[in-house]
Amino acid sequence: MSLGRDAIGHCRLVLDNLNTHRVASLYQTFPAPEARRIAKRLEFHYTPTHGSWLNMAEIEFSVFSRSCLRQRLPDEESLCREIQALERERNEAKARINWRFNILDARTKLHRLYPINS
DSSP states (O other), X not given: OEEEEOTXXXXXXXXXXXXXXXXXXXXXXXXXXXXXXXXXXXXXXEOOSSSSHHHHHHHXXXXXXXXXXXXOOSSHHXXXXXXXXXXXXXXXXXXXXXXXXXXXXXXHHTTTTSOOOO
């Protein structure tokens, strides 16, 4: 899950498609008025159900973790500033993930899922 906040305090959530990652879960956890209050502030974005997006997202989180999140920051504002600076830097550098896991690797490592038909 990834969390981003816009200028008016709404949160963008990036989630996988797990069945608990729905607005209905808020109503199961909180009284209806509280669940509604929280739900109004959330914007859900679901990731694709297939593909290697998860590893790429984890790699990107790792970059942020190692670069700016290891240090202690005094407040949320400082945290946002650090993240925005790194995000700007990575975007300007057009940083990319060199994804090297190919079909042959998948067939070798995940041989039960990718059998070789003769």
